[in-house]
Amino acid sequence: MGTDAPIAAVELSDVRFGWRGASSPLLAISSIHIERGEKVFLAGPSGSGKSTLLGLMSGVLLPQAGSVRVLGHAWESMSASQRDRYRADHLGVIFQMFNLVPYLSVLENVLLPLKFSKLRLGRLARPEREARELLERLGIGAEMLGRPAGELSVGEQQRTAAVRALLGQPEVVIADEPTSALDADNRDAFLELLLAEVGRSGAALVFVSHDRSLASRFDRVVQLADLRAEAQ
Amino acid sequence: MISLALKSLWFRRGSMALTVLSIAISVALLLGIERVRTQAKENFAGMVSGTDLIVAARGNSVQILLASIMHIGYPASGLSEGAVQHVCSNRNVAWCIPMVMGDSHRGYRVIGTDLIMFDKFRYARNRGLSFREGVVFDGTRKAVIGAQVADGLGYKLGSKILVAHGAGGESLIEHSAAPFEVSGILAPTGTPVDRAIYVSMEGYEAMHEGFGGHENIDPLADADHAEEKSVSAILVGLKSRAAVLGLQRSFGEYRAEPLTAVMPGDTLLELWQLTGIAETALVWISGVVVVIGLVGITTNLLASVNERRREMAVLRAVGAGLPQVAGLILGEALLLTAMGVALGLALSQVALFCLAPVLQARYGFELAAGGILPGEWARMSWILLAGGLVGAIPAYRTYKRSLSDGISIRV
Ligand SMILES: Nc1ncnc2c1ncn2[C@@H]1O[C@H](COP(=O)(O)OP(=O)(O)OP(=O)(O)O)[C@@H](O)[C@H]1O
Ligand SMILES: [Mg+2]
Numbered sequence: 001m002g003t004d005a006p007i008a009a010v011e012l013s014d015v016r017f018g019w020r021g022a023s024s025p026l027l028a029i030s031s032i033h034i035e036r037g038e039k040v041f042l043a044g045p046s047g048s049g050k051s052t053l054l055g056l057m058s059g060v061l062l063p064q065a066g067s068v069r070v071l072g073h074a075w076e077s078m079s080a081s082q083r084d085r086y087r088a089d090h091l092g093v094i095f096q097m098f099n100l101v102p103y104l105s106v107l108e109n110v111l112l113p114l115k116f117s118k119l120r121l122g123r124l125a126r127p128e129r130e131a132r133e134l135l136e137r138l139g140i141g142a143e144m145l146g147r148p149a150g151e152l153s154v155g156e157q158q159r160t161a162a163v164r165a166l167l168g169q170p171e172v173v174i175a176d177e178p179t180s181a182l183d184a185d186n187r188d189a190f191l192e193l194l195l196a197e198v199g200r201s202g203a204a205l206v207f208v209s210h211d212r213s214l215a216s217r218f219d220r221v222v223q224l225a226d227l228r229a230e231a232q
Numbered sequence: 233m234i235s236l237a238l239k240s241l242w243f244r245r246g247s248m249a250l251t252v253l254s255i256a257i258s259v260a261l262l263l264g265i266e267r268v269r270t271q272a273k274e275n276f277a278g279m280v281s282g283t284d285l286i287v288a289a290r291g292n293s294v295q296i297l298l299a300s301i302m303h304i305g306y307p308a309s310g311l312s313e314g315a316v317q318h319v320c321s322n323r324n325v326a327w328c329i330p331m332v333m334g335d336s337h338r339g340y341r342v343i344g345t346d347l348i349m350f351d352k353f354r355y356a357r358n359r360g361l362s363f364r365e366g367v368v369f370d371g372t373r374k375a376v377i378g379a380q381v382a383d384g385l386g387y388k389l390g391s392k393i394l395v396a397h398g399a400g401g402e403s404l405i406e407h408s409a410a411p412f413e414v415s416g417i418l419a420p421t422g423t424p425v426d427r428a429i430y431v432s433m434e435g436y437e438a439m440h441e442g443f444g445g446h447e448n449i450d451p452l453a454d455a456d457h458a459e460e461k462s463v464s465a466i467l468v469g470l471k472s473r474a475a476v477l478g479l480q481r482s483f484g485e486y487r488a489e490p491l492t493a494v495m496p497g498d499t500l501l502e503l504w505q506l507t508g509i510a511e512t513a514l515v516w517i518s519g520v521v522v523v524i525g526l527v528g529i530t531t532n533l534l535a536s537v538n539e540r541r542r543e544m545a546v547l548r549a550v551g552a553g554l555p556q557v558a559g560l561i562l563g564e565a566l567l568l569t570a571m572g573v574a575l576g577l578a579l580s581q582v583a584l585f586c587l588a589p590v591l592q593a594r595y596g597f598e599l600a601a602g603g604i605l606p607g608e609w610a611r612m613s614w615i616l617l618a619g620g621l622v623g624a625i626p627a628y629r630t631y632k633r634s635l636s637d638g639i640s641i642r643v
Contacts, residue, residue, distance in 0.1 A: 084556075
């Protein structure tokens with residue numbers, strides 16, 4: 001791609017990754033390019049390496065070959081502690097389940113990334129109030145904020161996780177099957193809120209799900225199998 | 233990260249409380265033993281510091297020391313007047329305090345001695361005896377009592393004391409001779425002096441003459457009452473300490489009668505060697521309890537490494553580094569150990585506060601309960617260091633786990 005193109009939110013080129021002990025690499029991707037603000041639906045069969053790919057994108061895993069860049073910065077060129085800080089500054093992450101630290105309250109969980117990222121903290125004039133507002137918008141009322149996170153329902157936990165991922169406007173939000181533990185009504189409501197909030201903050205969203213019916217709500221659908229085919 | 237560790241521990245407080253408690257108990261033991269040991273040694277060293285030699289009939293030197301200074305037990309046998317003369321008239325001897333013992337009054341030891349005792353006896357690094365009330369005994373019917381005797385029995389100047397034969401309780405035969413009258417009360421010293429009743433040698437003898445025969449009495453305590461052996465032990469102060477070795481030998485070679493001259497300082501060391509085995513055993517036992525506590529912390533944290541994989545992944549995802557994740561576990565181990573140590577310290581202080589009056593009453597030995605001694609700081613630091621070392625194991629495991637787990641944990 002051209003050097004004059006706008007900096008992509010997430011960009012992979014010629015990436016190879018295999019878990020230790022595996023005979024052949026799990027992922028071999030020639031290129032992925034996700035624009036800033038783009039909402040991407042990442043699909044693929046179970047075990048095809050979707051979660052692994054998210055690990056690469058978030059800089060927790062490093063590829064054996066190739067480059068993974070977020071906002072133009074390659075993970076592999078950073079030191080471990082630089083990666084940790086960069087991740088805290090620019091990425092929000094939502095898992096399938098158990099997103100929250102059980103011994104922290106709802107509010108403490110939401111404010112957790114701000115402990116690690118001065119940048120995101122700096123973007124918020126009054127962090128706690130803005131967290132409360134965002135929680136409120138996602139349907140977590142003030143009465144729940146002091147409760148231990150472990151006491152919330154799964155739907156509430158996922159919405160809390162979404163607030164945490166969005167607070168302080170990280171440029172990239174990564175969601176690994178955040179809706180798969182939710183029933184249909186909850187799932188739709190959650191996706192609605194997530195997409196709206198991501199839209200508001202202007203973050204790029206990489207969303208993994210088995211549920212193809214959700215795909216139409218996204219700007220683009222990426223099949224992991226296609227990426228692999230490209231590489232071969 | 234510290235507040236995170238604290239919250240995490242609070243979350244798991246049920247299972248953590250026990251390990252903290254076991255560490256606390258062992259720390260309390262370790263500190264308590266150290267405290268009692270060092271203070272007992274200092275105390276006893278102070279008690280004998282003024283006396284250069286103790287002379288008694290041939291016997292075990294530890295026994296002689298315990299009997300004459302600590303008022304525990306009695307010398308095996310007595311000294312004759314000739315032996316006392318031999319010792320006290322030596323030109324190197326500055327002063328000598330003869331003592332005769334074997335009787336008691338309501339649990340307090342009655343000691344026949346010389347007036348010179350109140351002048352020359354030294355304790356706690358060169359402090360002399362002083363009177364809280366009254367004066368020294370000025371005849372055979374007067375007695376000077378220690379502060380605790382006065383307080384314990386409610387005695388005042390002029391109170392009457394009836395002496396029983398032997399050291400013990402109620403059923404002992406009381407000497408029929410007229411009672412002694414309290415002429416003076418000593419100021420408290422924090423030594424066995426507080427628990428003694430002093431009368432003159434003559435008064436002590438007179439009491440025995442009045443009593444007559446020696447039947448029906450404790451045979452152990454009886455041995456030293458044969459008339460010609462009227463002195464149980466002599467405390468000796470020398471003009472020059474340099475003479476002490478020579479005198480010890482020369483008294484030991486006295487022909488007329490087998491004598492033992494004891495150097496109190498050396499004999500104390502002998503005593504500590506005897507008690508050293510018990511001390512070491514106790515220290516080892518509490519050391520093992522510390523280790524058990526630390527192992528408890530480690531297994532506790534190790535067991536939770538797996539169940540906390542998700543928590544670690546969450547922390548990693550929000551920007552915590554591997555060192556921070558591992559540091560959280562290490563911090564938890566350190567915090568648990570620190571809490572155990574702090575609680576143990578508190579426990580030991582409380583225990584010492586409770587124990588101090590008992591030791592004072594039983595053995596007349598003053599235990600300073602407050603404060604932390606340098607040796608105790610050292611012990612606590614070692615335990616904390618050990619806590620950090622054993623905490624490194626689950627911390628390292630967490631590190632490895634988080635490293636290989638990536639960001640998303642498979643259920
Ligand atoms: N931490 C790990 N260590 C070793 N191998 C792993 C690890 N995580 C995943 N794998 C392997 O990598 C492959 C892909 O796993 P991954 O979780 O990325 O798939 P996925 O597409 O997310 O599947 P699913 O849809 O079931 O979540 C699997 O074969 C899995 O066994
Ligand atoms: Mg997955």
